[in-house]
Amino acid sequence: MRYVKQFAIIILISFVGELLKEFLPFLVPASIYGLILMLIALTTGLIKLEQVKDASTFLLDAMPVMFLPATVGLMEDWDVLKSIMIPAAIACIFGTIIVMVMSGRVTQWIIRMLNKRRGKNE
C-alpha cells in the first residue's frame, strides 16, 4: 500500500501538470509543470518527503531505460538525418562538450569567487 499511495501522489501531480499544459498559454511541458508543482508541494509542507521518497527513488533509478523507446525512434529518422550528418554530428558531439565545459566552468568560477568573498567578510 505504501508504494501505491506514493505512486498515486506522483501520478496525480503529473496529471495536474498535464491540465496546466492544456490551459496555460506557455510552451512548458506537463513534466516541467509537475516538477515545479512537486517542489512547491514539498516546500510548503503540503506533501511530506517520506510520502513520495521511495517511489521517486525507484522512478529516478529506472529513468535511463525509459529513454530507450524514444532513441530507437532514431531508426525511423535515419534517412533525413543522413543529409545533414556532418554538421549534426559536430553539433551533437563537440557542441555538447563545449556547452558542458562552459556551463560547468562558469558555475564553478562564480561559486568559488563568491565563497572567497564570503570568507573575507567573515
Place this chain on the structure above:
Amino acid sequence: MNNIAVILSDSLFFGMTVSLLCYGVGLFIKDRTKLAIANPILIGFLLVVCILKLFHISYDSYMNGAKYLSYLLTPATVCLAVPLYEKLKLLRDNIIAIFLGIVAAIATNVLVVWLLCIAFTLDETIFATFIPKSITTAIGMVVSQETGGIETITVALICITGIVGNIVAEIVCKLCKIDEPIAKGIAIGSSSHVLGTAKAVEMGDTEGAMSGLAVAVSGILTVIVAPMMLEWLY
C-alpha cells in the same frame, strides 16, 4: 521466421521486454568493462535496433509495448523535484552561480550552432532545428516547430545529444577540472537535458538535483531566447 515476426508484432509485452533485456545487457557490459563508451543506453539502443531489423519488426509494433515505458518519463521528471527539495539550501546559497551557469550554456549553444550554420552555409531552418538540441524533448519539439525548424530532426538531435552527454559527462568533468558537485550538475543538465541528468543522478545527490533544475530552467529560457535569436541573427 515470418511467423515469429507476426507473433512479435502483435505482442503487447515484446517491446518492453526487449527494451529492459537490452538495457540489462548494456548494464552488464558496462559493469564488466567500466568503459564510458559502454553506455547502457547506447548498447541498449544498438541491440534493440539490431533485433528489430533482424526479425523485420516495425518501430510501430515495437512501440506497441515500449510506449508504456516512455509514459513513465513524465512522473520520473516530476520526481526530480525530490532531490532538488533535499538540496534547496544549496540552491538558495548558490543561486547566482547556478543561473549564470545556465545562461552561459544557452549562449554557448547559440554561438556554436550559429558558427556551424555559417561554416556549412545552412539556412535558418537548420538553425531553428539545431538550437533546441540541448533541452528536454517535450520543450525542444515545440520550440523547433514554433521557430520554423524540422521537428523530427530536432527530436533525433535531442536524443543523440542526450546519449553523448550521458557518455561524456564523467570524463569531461574530470578532464576540465569541474569538481564542484553543483557545477557538475548544472553543466550536465544544461548541455544534455534529462538523459544527461540520468547520469548526474548516478554521480551523486547534489549533481542529480542541480542537473534536474538546469533542465527545467534552460528549457524555459530557451523558449524565450530561441525566437529572439532567430530574429536577431537572420
